[in-house]
Amino acid sequence: MPAVSLEKAQRIMRRIDTLAQYSAMDGMVTRAYLTAQHKAAHQQLAEWMQQAGLQTWQDEVGNQWGRLVSANPTQGTLIIGSHSDTVVNAGKYDGPLGVIMAIEALASLQGQALPFHVDVVAFADEEGTRFNTTLLGSSGVCGCWNPAWLDIVDADGISIGQALAEFGLEAAAIGQASRQAESLKGYLEVHIEQGPMLESLDLAVGVVTGIAGAKRYLIDIKGVAGHAGTVPLALRHDALCAAAEMISCTESFAQQQQIVATVGKCQIRGGAVNVIPGNVQFSLDIRSQDQAQLELCCQQLLEQYRTIAAARAVTINIENIYQASAVPCDAKLQAQWGEAVAAVTGKPAYYLSSGAGHDAMMMANITPMGMLFLRCEKGISHNPRENVQLDDVAVALACLIQMLHSASAW
Ligand SMILES: [Zn+2]
Structure with a gap:
């Protein structure tokens, strides 16, 4: 049975607290696309990625990447991640949990020979807080970026085009952020459930069947x-x-x-x-x-x-x-998450659908995607009262590490 490490889960929780401090407002978590907080939070994530032995870079849309390089890659790259931006007066876990857990999972794999590269991504805009346009980060990666978006303005009248330039990114280069479908092996995302099902069933994690x-x-x-x-x-x-x-x-x-x-x-x-x-x-x-x-x-x-x-x-x-449109999770990845959950918890996996949107629905345009949900207190999200249990974080991390081990055989 894969080891469940409370120590690693504690580090994830500490880092989530640290990342929450990169906020536009004192005492609450608000981190929007192409802001100073976005930049500072991604610099912090890049530092943690480097400590985990990953090669880091920022793409042309402002997403932060880290790669666990395979010495002899024979298969496509596997991507794991979630988003780093938040709604106004957000919780700490929606998004950052999936990014920071992915970094921790790859830190555990350092020194192991993998037949493919594994990339961690922190998508810079999922919530659409600043420009009212969701999934901008993953749209860029999927080649679904619409140039007309450059003219969309925020509450202060600053356009996405202007904000990109002020951030130090070139709008004309955004096409280079897109990843080719044939070079990818899949996309995995761990995210809080944002609903009450897992808590009502007293389960730490559940396998997502699709996004409504x-x-x-x-x-x-x-x-x-x-x-x-x-x-x-x-x-x-x-x-x-x-x-x-x-x-x-x-x-x-x-x-x-x-x-x-x-x-x-x-x-x-x-x-x-x-x-x-x-x-x-x-x-x-x-x-x-x-x-x-x-x-x-x-x-x-x-x-x-x-x-x-x-x-x-x-x-x-x-x-x-x-x-x-409704987006089903990849059937094979669902089964593999199910096996990972059963191996870690000793109980058959519970399967549930997502009523909320995620970057995974955009990533499904270019690669098979699979998601794991983690129980959150009372199902509350998009709110400072958002909360998760340390034990559940340890279980989800063990499931993700198990997925990475089994991925070698895909
Ligand atoms: Zn989210």
């Missing part, structure tokens, strides 16, 4: 505004009552279909205490790991909205504002 696809809509309901005292109920076209019926229908539909659907925003336009709501807008976020099911559920749920609108004689306008 998501669609988002903006629903606009127009009824008829009127006096709250004079218009009898039977003659009303209350936009909020229609929206309320749709929202309630959303919950029961999602339960029936075993998907997740959320109305996170709802606004009465021109609302007042004595006015029948005439115009209501709400958002719908709907996700499934199965793309076909997602498409069908959207169709059926929106049809139910239309039926409710027709019955209440209000008009409904539905705008699709976002979509990301």
Whole structure:
């Protein structure tokens, strides 16, 4: 059975605390793309990578890399990593855990003959905190960088193009950050679960089956505004009552279909205490790991909205504002993570899907990808209360090291 080392896990935890200090705000963790904190955090990561015996470099998008060089590589390069950026007032573990654990895993492999190079990557932008565009770091690596993004501006009006230049990167060279699919062996990512499943099952880790696809809509309901005292109920076209019926229908539909659907925003336009709501807008976020099911559920749920609108004689306008396709994890890598988990924990692996997006979904464009989730306290993330247990970190590290050992035989 692979050794579980608390000492190594402690070092990971100490480094996570250290990295959390590279923040734009005192007392909280905020680290955005192409900022001074990004630069300083990556310099710190590069130092730890060098201590682990890795060759380091920064790519043209600002991602930090470290390579455990194989003396005689006969196969493609294996990439392990996660992201180093955070949301505003973030937790310490979302992203950095996967990067720092990868460095620790490679430190354990120093001096061992591998038939391939292993690269650790810290993706510089996953969250989209500064420019509202997610997965910029991994997009560059996958050759999916869109030159039009250079004109996207942050809250201060600074464009990505300007920010790259100020950071010391050349926008014209970004194409050089992309890695060729044929030169890669796969991509592995360890990440906190960001949900409550593993904790509810009392499990340290779980193997990810895929990343859910998501669609988002903006629903606009127009009824008829009127006096709250004079218009009898039977003659009303209350936009909020229609929206309320749709929202309630959303919950029961999602339960029936075993998907997740959320109305996170709802606004009465021109609302007042004595006015029948005439115009209501709400958002719908709907996700499934199965793309076909997602498409069908959207169709059926929106049809139910239309039926409710027709019955209440209000008009409904539905705008699709976002979509990301479901991405399954590689079947072989899932099985290998499963074997690693069973070897380390002595129990069969638990498999679960990811409702949140990750760099792995972008990396799937160029190489097989597999993910391992680690239990986080109460499923809380994107929040200073984000927390993980030392023992779980030790288990996840042992699983990752086991994966690297078994990778030699892939
Ligand atoms: Zn993350």
